[in-house]
Amino acid sequence: MSLKTIVKISNVTNLSDARYCAGMGVDMLGFSMDADSPEYVEPTKFGDIRGWVAGVQIVGETTATDPEVIEQLLDTYQPDVLQIDEAALLPYLATFSRPDAELQLILRVDIEQLTLDQLESLFQTGITGADYVLLESQSPLHLEEELKATLQRLSARHPVLLGTGISVANVHTLLADLPVRGIALSGGHEEQPGNKEFGELMDILEAIEVE
Structure with a gap:
């Protein structure tokens, strides 16, 4: 199974998401390592899920800014x-x-x-060392023309993962219009263990599946 672009799934919280996404050929599965996050996955559960999936890169996600805290998380989660x-x-x-x-x-x-100028400035001076820059927004974002033009310029020069404004209806158009390295989608919570309604996540992955 393969997909037409790199795909990262953020905020994976359960084995159902992890196994389904790995089976669909996503490249990266992200897990929150922050104990105060609603999507927090504690180390034992993380280890259990990791043991069930193969062929994907495991991403440890944190909003921590203290290097010592991050070092501890890296040591724990690897x-x-x-x-x-x-x-x-x-x-x-x-x-x-x-x-x-x-x-x-x-x-x-x-x-x-960020303003568009601030975004451009960040890319010029502040992303050295990043293998990917993941662009997200807390609320649904409409990619109006000025923003889209900026993203076209930035993603032509840098490894961008687009994590906002993606739907089943527009995913093919976005991938055609923007030279992004890949996209990022969010996992979610199970209603009960083993029972998960994937909804749009599943639809988008199926839309970009390569036969």
């Missing part, structure tokens, strides 16, 4: 990829490596919080 929200941490974290491979880094950027 992810393949670390996702952070603070660009200033990139030079420090770029020196980290795991025993078997170099730690990859994703910088998550909330584009609602």
Whole structure:
């Protein structure tokens, strides 16, 4: 099974999502390592889920800004990829490596919080060391023409994962219009263990499936 672009699933909280997404051929599964997050996955559960999936990169997601806290999380979770929200941490974290491979880094950027000029400035000076820049927004975002033009410029030069404004109706158009490296979708909570309504996540993955 393969998909027509790189796909990261953020905020995975359960085995159902993880196994389904891995089976569909997604590239990265993200788990929140922050104990105060609603999507927090504690280390034992994380280890159990990780043991059931193969062929995907495991992303440890954190909003922490204290390097010592992040070091502890890395030691506990041992992810393949670390996702952070603070660009200033990139030079420090770029020196980290795991025993078997170099730690990859994703910088998550909330584009609602930045003007287009600030976004361009960040890409020019603040993303050195990031393997990917994940662009998200807290609320649904309409990609109007000015923003789309900015994203076209930035994603032509940098490894962007688009994590907002994606629907079944527009995913093919977005991938045709924007030279992004991939997209990011969010997992969710099970109503009860083993019973999950995937909804739009499933529809989008099926839409970009390569026969």
